[in-house]
Amino acid sequence: MMERVLEPEVMDDPAQVLAYAHADFERENQGFVDQFFTLYPDLENPHIVDLGCGPGDIPLRVVQGHAMCRVTGIDASQPMITYAEEAVRNAGFQDRIQLICERFQDVTLSSPADAIISNSLVHHVPNPLRFWYCLKNLLKPGSPVLVMDLLRPESPEAAQAIVDVQAPNEPEQLRKDFYQSLLAAYTEDEVAAHLAELNLSRLFVDVPDDRHWIVYGQVF
Numbered sequence: 001m002m003e004r005v006l007e008p009e010v011m012d013d014p015a016q017v018l019a020y021a022h023a024d025f026e027r028e029n030q031g032f033v034d035q036f037f038t039l040y041p042d043l044e045n046p047h048i049v050d051l052g053c054g055p056g057d058i059p060l061r062v063v064q065g066h067a068m069c070r071v072t073g074i075d076a077s078q079p080m081i082t083y084a085e086e087a088v089r090n091a092g093f094q095d096r097i098q099l100i101c102e103r104f105q106d107v108t109l110s111s112p113a114d115a116i117i118s119n120s121l122v123h124h125v126p127n128p129l130r131f132w133y134c135l136k137n138l139l140k141p142g143s144p145v146l147v148m149d150l151l152r153p154e155s156p157e158a159a160q161a162i163v164d165v166q167a168p169n170e171p172e173q174l175r176k177d178f179y180q181s182l183l184a185a186y187t188e189d190e191v192a193a194h195l196a197e198l199n200l201s202r203l204f205v206d207v208p209d210d211r212h213w214i215v216y217g218q219v220f
């Protein structure tokens with residue numbers, strides 16, 4: 001198994017942000033949101049925090065499909081937050097989506113969240129224990145989470161093969177970012193070890209396909 005190759009934490013390179021903000025992640029992002037509400041159908045008027053919300057596609061899908069939800073999206077990249085603000089304004093959801101440009105490690109909330117979601121952030125984080133520690137501190141005890149990220153393949157060649165199969169016609173910038181993200185990702189065993197180290201014993205790791213892991217459950 002190849003070693004992890006860390007990539008920059010915050011996505012604030014203009015070309016990278018442009019490519020990401022214009023990419024079509026509908027299938028993955030809507031699947032992620034649908035999975036969250038399938039896992040947790042009984043949440044009442046929840047305040048959901050999205051860590052590493054990027055250009056705001058996931059917060060928008062949450063509020064568009066679920067009338068009583070409020071979302072706070074947090075991202076450390078000002079260009080990403082600028083895209084998210086524009087998307088939220090254009091969709092008319094400023095009253096239900098709040099956006100904060102800050103590293104999640106530095107965020108404090110006026111009241112703890114009812115749930116946390118996060119897609120494709122963890123592979124950016126140099127110290128993953130810090131991610132799980134902050135997630136726990138931002139939540140009301142007993143609250144649900146859904147975290148998804150890429151799964152590190154066995155080798156650079158296997159990573160390139162995933163890019164070629166999943167994103168054959170995407171712009172070169174996006175293909176490059178995808179490849180580097182796969183190299184920076186964690187394995188299922190590593191994620192399980194991180195959860196165990198923080199005693200997050202009610203969170204479970206699953207591998208739904210050849211390139212993702214998810215963590216779901218409640219945080220106490």
Ligand SMILES: C[S@@+](CC[C@H](N)C(=O)[O-])C[C@H]1O[C@@H](n2cnc3c(N)ncnc32)[C@H](O)[C@@H]1O
Binds near residue numbers: 011121
């Ligand atoms: C691959 S994007 C995913 C965006 C979004 N979650 C999605 O699925 O469309 C990862 C995002 O995490 C952000 N990020 C990285 N490190 C962060 C940190 N420490 N605090 C907050 N955001 C961070 C990056 O700036 C980037 O926008």
